[in-house]
Amino acid sequence: xxxxxxxxxxxxxxxxxxxxxxxxxxxxxxxxxxxxxxxxxxxxxxxxxxxxxxxxxxxxxxxxxxxxxxxxxxxxxxxxxxxxxxxxxxxxxxxxxxxxxxxx
Amino acid sequence: xxxxxxxxxxxxxxxxxxxxxxxxxxxxxxxxxxxxxxxxxxxxxxxxxxxxxxxxxxxxxxxxxxxxxxxxxxxxxxxxxxxxxxxxxxxxxxxxxxxxxxxxxxxxxxxxxxxxxxxxxxxxxxxxxxxxxxxxxxxxxxxxxxxxxxxxxxxxxxxxxxxxxxxxxxxxxxxxxxxxxxxxxxxxxxxxxxxxxxxxxxxxxxxxxxxxxxxxxxxxxxxxxxxxxxxxxxxxxxxxxxxxxxxxxxxxxxxxxxxxxxxxxxxxxxxxxxxxxxxxxxxxxxxxxxxxxxxxxxxxxxxxxxxxxxxxxxxxxxxxxxxxxxxxxxxx
Numbered sequence: 001x002x003x004x005x006x007x008x009x010x011x012x013x014x015x016x017x018x019x020x021x022x023x024x025x026x027x028x029x030x031x032x033x034x035x036x037x038x039x040x041x042x043x044x045x046x047x048x049x050x051x052x053x054x055x056x057x058x059x060x061x062x063x064x065x066x067x068x069x070x071x072x073x074x075x076x077x078x079x080x081x082x083x084x085x086x087x088x089x090x091x092x093x094x095x096x097x098x099x100x101x102x103x104x
Numbered sequence: 105x106x107x108x109x110x111x112x113x114x115x116x117x118x119x120x121x122x123x124x125x126x127x128x129x130x131x132x133x134x135x136x137x138x139x140x141x142x143x144x145x146x147x148x149x150x151x152x153x154x155x156x157x158x159x160x161x162x163x164x165x166x167x168x169x170x171x172x173x174x175x176x177x178x179x180x181x182x183x184x185x186x187x188x189x190x191x192x193x194x195x196x197x198x199x200x201x202x203x204x205x206x207x208x209x210x211x212x213x214x215x216x217x218x219x220x221x222x223x224x225x226x227x228x229x230x231x232x233x234x235x236x237x238x239x240x241x242x243x244x245x246x247x248x249x250x251x252x253x254x255x256x257x258x259x260x261x262x263x264x265x266x267x268x269x270x271x272x273x274x275x276x277x278x279x280x281x282x283x284x285x286x287x288x289x290x291x292x293x294x295x296x297x298x299x300x301x302x303x304x305x306x307x308x309x310x311x312x313x314x315x316x317x318x319x320x321x322x323x324x325x326x327x328x329x330x331x332x333x334x335x336x337x338x339x340x341x342x343x344x345x346x347x348x349x350x351x352x353x354x355x356x357x358x359x360x361x362x363x364x365x366x367x368x369x370x371x372x373x374x375x376x377x378x379x380x381x382x383x384x385x386x387x388x389x390x391x392x393x394x395x396x397x398x399x400x401x402x403x404x405x406x407x408x409x410x411x412x413x414x415x416x417x418x419x420x421x422x423x424x425x426x427x428x429x430x431x432x433x434x435x436x
Contacts (some may be wrong), residue, residue, distance in 0.1 A: 004260070007263035008263055008266070009280065011260070014280070018282065018283060019280045038107075045255055047252045049253075051256065052253045053190065053192050053257060074283075074285050075166050076170075076286055078188070078190050080170075081182065081183055082252055083121045094153040095134045096133070096135070101284055102114060103114055103281060104112065104113035104117070
C-alpha cells in the first residue's frame with residue numbers, strides 16, 4: 001500500500017464538514033471477513049482502503065483485517081465496484097439515516 | 105439571456121419536490137426502498153426497509169447512479185470501474201463581491217469552467233469550478249478504474265488540484281462549507297439498461313442518462329421523469345401496463361434530446377481513453393502554442409511560427425487528425 005500524500009486538508013478534516021444521522025446497524029458488510037478472506041490472502045493493493053473518499057475502509061495490519069467505519073460513509077457506492085474480489089456489500093442505510101448533505 | 109444555471113442540489117431538490125407535491129404527488133421521505141415485489145414474475149410494487157410493501161401498477165426506478173433497485177430487479181449488472189467516474193467536490197464560501205471580482209461577473213451572473221491536463225495526472229477526467237451566489241463549487245471527477253490503478257483518494261486529488269496556481273487564487277480566503285463525493289455513471293449509451301419492462305421503467309442516473317462532456321445529467325433525469333410520467337398516464341388510460349405499452353417511453357426519449365445526445369457521444373470516452381496521453385498531450389500542446397503566440401522574447405515571429413509548426417508536426421498531423429476526429433460530435 002502506498003503512503004498517503006501530504007495534503008493541507010485531510011479527508012478526516014473534510015468529513016468534519018458533514019453531519020450524519022447514525023444508523024444503529026451497518027449498511028456495509030464484507031461477504032467474507034474470515035482470516036481466509038481475499039482482503040487478507042489475495043488483495044495486494046486494497047483499493048477500498050486507498051480510494052474510498054470517506055476512509056470507511058482501513059487495513060489493520062496488526063489484526064490482518066479490513067475495518068469498516070460505516071459511520072463515515074458518504075454513500076457514493078464506489079466501494080462495490082472498487083473491490084477486485086466483489087467482497088463488499090454496500091446497500092443504502094435504512095430510511096432517513098446516513099449522511100446529511102446541506103448543499104449536495 | 106442565461107443559457108444555463110448552477111444550483112445547490114439540496115435546496116433545488118426540496119423546491120422541486122414541493123412542485124410535485126403541489127401537483128398532487130404524495131411523497132414518502134425517510135424510507136429506503138429495498139427491492140421490487142413480483143407477482144407471477146411481473147413487478148407489482150416495492151418493499152421498504154421497514155418491511156412495508158407498496159403495490160403499484162408501475163415502478164419507476166430513478167434511484168441514481170447506484171441503482172440497486174434496477175440491479176435487484178435483474179435489469180442491470182453491477183457497474184464496472186471503467187463505466188463510472190468518481191467525483192469529489194467542496195462547496196467553498198466566498199463573498200458574492202469577491203466571486204464577482206475574481207470571475208469578472210455582474211451581480212446575478214455565474215461562471216463555470218473545466219480544467220483539463222496536468223490536473224488529472226494522466227487520469228481520464230477533469231477538474232471543475234463553478235460559481236454559486238455566495239460560494240463556489242470546486243471538484244474533480246475521474247474514471248474510477250483510474251483512481252483504482254493509481255491508489256489515489258479523490259479527496260487527496262482535490263487537495264492537489266487546489267495547489268494549481270489558477271485554482272489557488274480563485275479559492276483564496278474561502279472556507280470549505282461541505283465536502284461530498286458521488287458516482288457519475290459514464291458508461292453511456294452502450295451501458296444503458298432496458299428502459300422498460302412489464303410494470304417497470306428506469307430513468308436518470310439509474311439508466312446512465314448523463315452527458316459528461318456537456319456537464320449534463322440532472323436536466324436529462326428531469327426530462328426522462330416527465331416522459332415516464334406521460335407514458336404512465338397514457339398507459340393508465342389504456343388500462344395496460346405491459347412492456348409493449350410502456351415502450352412508448354423509449355420512443356419519447358428517442359425523439360427528445362436525451363437519447364439523441366447520448367447516441368452522439370456513445371464512442372467519445374472510448375476514443376479518448378484509447379489514446380493514453382490524450383488528456384496530457386493536447387492540453388500541453390495548446391498551452392505551448394498559446395505561450396509562443398504571446399511571447400515577446402525578441403525572437404522574430406516567423407521563427408515562432410516555425411517552432412509552432414515543428415511542435416504540431418512532432419505529434420504527427422495524421423495522428424492529430426485521427427485523435428481529434430471523434431471530438432467533432434462535441435465541437436458545439
